[in-house]
Amino acid sequence: MAFRVSSRRLTSALASSRVPLQSQAVRRQYASVASATARSNLPGDVRGAIEKEASLPNSDPPSDSQTARLVNDQMPYMVPTYVRPPPMFEKGEGCYLWDVENRRYLDFTAGIAVNALGHCDPEIAKLMGQQAQTLIHTSNLYHNPWTGSLSKLLVDKTLASGGMHTASKSFICNSGSEANEAAIKFARKVGKTIDSSGAKHEVVSFHNSFHGRTMGALSATPNPKYQKPFSPMLPGFKYGTYNDVSAINDLVGQNTCGVIIEPIQGEGGVNVASEEFMVALRKRCTEVGAVLIYDEIQCGLSRTGQLWAHTALPKEAHPDILTTAKALGNGFPIAATIVNEDVATKIQTGDHGTTFGGNPLGCRLAHNIVSRLSDAGLQQDVITKGQLFREHFKRLQQRYPATITEVRGKGLILGLQLSTDPTPVVTAARERGLLIITCGTNTLRFVPPLVISPAEISEGMRILEEAMAVVFKEKEDVPGTKGQQEMQDS
Numbered sequence: 100m101a102f103r104v105s106s107r108r109l110t111s112a113l114a115s116s117r118v119p120l121q122s123q124a125v126r127r128q129y130a131s132v133a134s135a136t137a138r139s140n141l142p143g144d145v146r147g148a149i150e151k152e153a154s155l156p157n158s159d160p161p162s163d164s165q166t167a168r169l170v171n172d173q174m175p176y177m178v179p180t181y182v183r184p185p186p187m188f189e190k191g192e193g194c195y196l197w198d199v200e201n202r203r204y205l206d207f208t209a210g211i212a213v214n215a216l217g218h219c220d221p222e223i224a225k226l227m228g229q230q231a232q233t234l235i236h237t238s239n240l241y242h243n244p245w246t247g248s249l250s251k252l253l254v255d256k257t258l259a260s261g262g263m264h265t266a267s268k269s270f271i272c273n274s275g276s277e278a279n280e281a282a283i284k285f286a287r288k289v290g291k292t293i294d295s296s297g298a299k300h301e302v303v304s305f306h307n308s309f310h311g312r313t314m315g316a317l318s319a320t321p322n323p324k325y326q327k328p329f330s331p332m333l334p335g336f337k338y339g340t341y342n343d344v345s346a347i348n349d350l351v352g353q354n355t356c357g358v359i360i361e362p363i364q365g366e367g368g369v370n371v372a373s374e375e376f377m378v379a380l381r382k383r384c385t386e387v388g389a390v391l392i393y394d395e396i397q398c399g400l401s402r403t404g405q406l407w408a409h410t411a412l413p414k415e416a417h418p419d420i421l422t423t424a425k426a427l428g429n430g431f432p433i434a435a436t437i438v439n440e441d442v443a444t445k446i447q448t449g450d451h452g453t454t455f456g457g458n459p460l461g462c463r464l465a466h467n468i469v470s471r472l473s474d475a476g477l478q479q480d481v482i483t484k485g486q487l488f489r490e491h492f493k494r495l496q497q498r499y500p501a502t503i504t505e506v507r508g509k510g511l512i513l514g515l516q517l518s519t520d521p522t523p524v525v526t527a528a529r530e531r532g533l534l535i536i537t538c539g540t541n542t543l544r545f546v547p548p549l550v551i552s553p554a555e556i557s558e559g560m561r562i563l564e565e566a567m568a569v570v571f572k573e574k575e576d577v578p579g580t581k582g583q584q585e586m587q588d589s
């Protein structure tokens with residue numbers, strides 16, 4: 100397919116340069132494009148564009164492509180909240196995406212840790228169709244069979260997993276931000292119940308965390324990039340240093356109603372909380388009567404190889420509230436706030452609510468997804484595949500010791516810390532058919548579908564290695580090749 104696109108582009112580039120086509124073979128033979136253009140009298144920029152496209156399996160769509168035309172037509176109507184690379188994705192299956200020009204990409208991003216069961220999972224697609232023809236929405240003013248069954252399943256699976264041993268009830272909503280918003284509100288309500296003066300209202304969170312974009316969740320996300328445009332933040336939010344055990348007693352005090360923390364920080368750079376820190380935080384929360392909230396929106400639902408990232412921690416570090424989203428719907432927007440009985444008893448009818456949250460369609464899908472993601476075989480495979488990634492990372496680190504400084508994470512939430520800007524590596528990988536994302540400061544983030552196969556991991560790591568070889572200009576290390584030559588041969 101890469102050749103079909105390349106040949107069309109080549110034809111149009113040649114036509115615009117008013118240089119006649121040298122031969123039909125140039126149009127048909129992907130491998131011969133570079134040598135053909137090298138022999139031609141084409142202007143340098145045209146030749147450069149053709150050679151780039153000919154040498155890359157997934158060269159980003161150029162400015163005269165069908166993709167660029169679509170993007171240019173549509174972008175003026177979209178609030179510019181995101182910068183996006185040139186391809187436009189149209190189709191997904193398993194661990195692969197296809198763009199509108201029918202080029203294939205291996206997806207190491209899973210829609211930012213969302214598509215744990217892969218793209219367009221047939222079972223989910225079938226259920227979606229069935230439930231859409233049965234009942235989609237009635238509002239929370241009425242009962243339906245699925246909101247309650249998902250709430251129960253989340254509690255049952257959490258207890259069975261060895262995580263949050265006090266899990267008791269769930270509140271179902273639509274997004275990670277909303278799940279955290281509910282958790283923060285619940286913590287405030289608990290604080291008010293303990294101290295009716297209202298003084299116990301402070302919420303503690305940690306630097307490099309990400310809890311969402313709504314005003315409450317954003318106020319708990321101390322990143323100036325996200326907070327500054329919308330300041331002032333809500334009153335009563337305090338920030339501490341992740342894993343700093345010695346600072347906990349000053350940070351969390353009698354006025355603290357809640358502490359929110361990711362057991363593994365995703366956006367902040369794939370930073371793993373230490374057991375010592377989490378146990379100390381739990382102890383302090385219990386001492387002062389603060390609600391401990393674990394945000395497992397990115398790191399939960401078996402991404403670490405256990406149902407919850409905190410399942411690995413002792414009971415002495417378990418939370419009062421647990422939030423989940425992302426993989427819960429495998430792409431369908433749904434989230435949950437799981438609470439213990441102490442918290443649940445403080446929440447009264449009418450305190451909180453949602454129109455769409457808990458709709459039968461989303462809940463039926465999530466019910467299927469949670470059942471499948473809590474499978475012990477899948478979890479064991481996640482651990483094995485995480486180790487496979489790490490073996491590849493080790494080789495890369497040996498090759499670029501000054502550039503790759505650290506590997507962090509657990510299971511299939513992994514970060515590769517670089518000493519330089521990773522953006523060129525992301526671009527070079529994409530143009531070779533691999534999607535990866537970044538996080539933190541100069542960190543490459545790996546959050547593939549949990550169902551990725553060992554062969555797909557190897558394929559992606561081969562592409563990443565090629566991309567790094569080009570970007571870090573250590574091409575002489577690639578055996579038997581000269582510079583970018585290896586791309587043309589692959």
Ligand SMILES: Cc1ncc(COP(=O)(O)O)c(C=O)c1O
Pocket residue numbers: 211274275276277279309310311312361365366394395396397398424425
């Ligand atoms: C840990 C964590 N919490 C909360 C959120 C916010 O979730 P959403 O974008 O669904 O509102 C995210 C999203 O990236 C996240 O990673």
